[in-house]
Amino acid sequence: MKARIYITLKSGVLDPQGKAVHHALGALGFEEALDVRQGKYIELELADGTSEARIEEMCRKLLANTVIENYRIEI
Amino acid sequence: MKAAVVVFPGSNCDRDMAVALRDVAGADVEMVWHGEASLPDVDLIALPGGFSYGDYLRTGAIAAKSPIMQAVVKAAEEGRYLLGVCNGFQMLAEAQILPGALLRNANLNYICRDVTLRVEDSDTRFTDSYAAGETIRIPVAHHDGNYFADAETLTQLEDEGRVVFRYLDAVNGSQNDIAGIRNRRGNVLGMMPHPERLVEEDQGGTDGRGLFRALASAFR
Numbered sequence: 001m002k003a004r005i006y007i008t009l010k011s012g013v014l015d016p017q018g019k020a021v022h023h024a025l026g027a028l029g030f031e032e033a034l035d036v037r038q039g040k041y042i043e044l045e046l047a048d049g050t051s052e053a054r055i056e057e058m059c060r061k062l063l064a065n066t067v068i069e070n071y072r073i074e075i
Numbered sequence: 076m077k078a079a080v081v082v083f084p085g086s087n088c089d090r091d092m093a094v095a096l097r098d099v100a101g102a103d104v105e106m107v108w109h110g111e112a113s114l115p116d117v118d119l120i121a122l123p124g125g126f127s128y129g130d131y132l133r134t135g136a137i138a139a140k141s142p143i144m145q146a147v148v149k150a151a152e153e154g155r156y157l158l159g160v161c162n163g164f165q166m167l168a169e170a171q172i173l174p175g176a177l178l179r180n181a182n183l184n185y186i187c188r189d190v191t192l193r194v195e196d197s198d199t200r201f202t203d204s205y206a207a208g209e210t211i212r213i214p215v216a217h218h219d220g221n222y223f224a225d226a227e228t229l230t231q232l233e234d235e236g237r238v239v240f241r242y243l244d245a246v247n248g249s250q251n252d253i254a255g256i257r258n259r260r261g262n263v264l265g266m267m268p269h270p271e272r273l274v275e276e277d278q279g280g281t282d283g284r285g286l287f288r289a290l291a292s293a294f295r
Binding site for chain 2 (some may be wrong): 020067068
């Protein structure tokens with residue numbers, strides 16, 4: 001089985017990389033891009049039957065830093 | 076005084092740290108590989124600067140889960156002294172031994188230069204050789220030194236006087252210009268600037284010596 005993990009910065013956490021990407025989009029003429037927040041996407045190949053609780057634990061213990069990041073799991 | 080410097084794959088300030096601890100603090104220094112499960116019996120553990128695990132995932136994140144880190148956390152809980160510099164500070168934050176996180180510098184640049192710090196808390200065993208409010212010149216060399224904590228944590232750090240070093244001028248976007256913080260008990264210090272890089276005149280200055288002299292007198 002496969003799980004997809006989306007990791008995003010919490011609102012209120014400064015995202016200088018997103019800002020730089022936003023700036024570059026603006027320079028290319030994409031004025032309709034109003035803001036950019038950059039995150040991470042992680043694909044996990046898992047043993048069949050792995051519980052969502054175990055995946056949650058992976059996110060909390062390593063994949064995301066919950067001080068600054070949120071995560072979303074798709075199975 | 077006995078000290079251990081933990082070496083991770085990608086550490087690059089471990090030997091400078093060992094030299095400063097040996098030559099200035101007069102410590103017996105043992106280098107400990109991160110894969111070890113236990114620490115030697117020491118007064119101080121230092122987590123050095125560098126790029127452990129190539130900064131993969133997040134700076135300090137994978138090092139913070141190394142086998143040795145369980146022993147480091149336990150030692151700190153028992154009251155042993157723990158110093159994290161640069162990547163070492165990032166590990167302490169990732170291991171949640173110290174609050175907050177170190178984000179990418181606000182201007183996205185890798186910043187490598189001397190900066191002026193104000194010693195905010197000179198009442199610790201790491202800093203009592205400095206005067207409160209003294210300004211010192213110490214180098215920084217980091218890409219991810221932008222200190223972030225939620226508003227509540229930040230207020231708590233300030234109210235409890237746990238900001239140990241503060242940048243005199245904005246350097247990397249850190250909230251409240253925080254350069255270094257300690258835990259409540261005062262036995263854990265994390266800081267982005269590198270005191271071990273300025274301990275001999277040959278290095279261009281000696282403002283970093285104070286930290287190692289303070290440790291020397293604490294563990295005579």
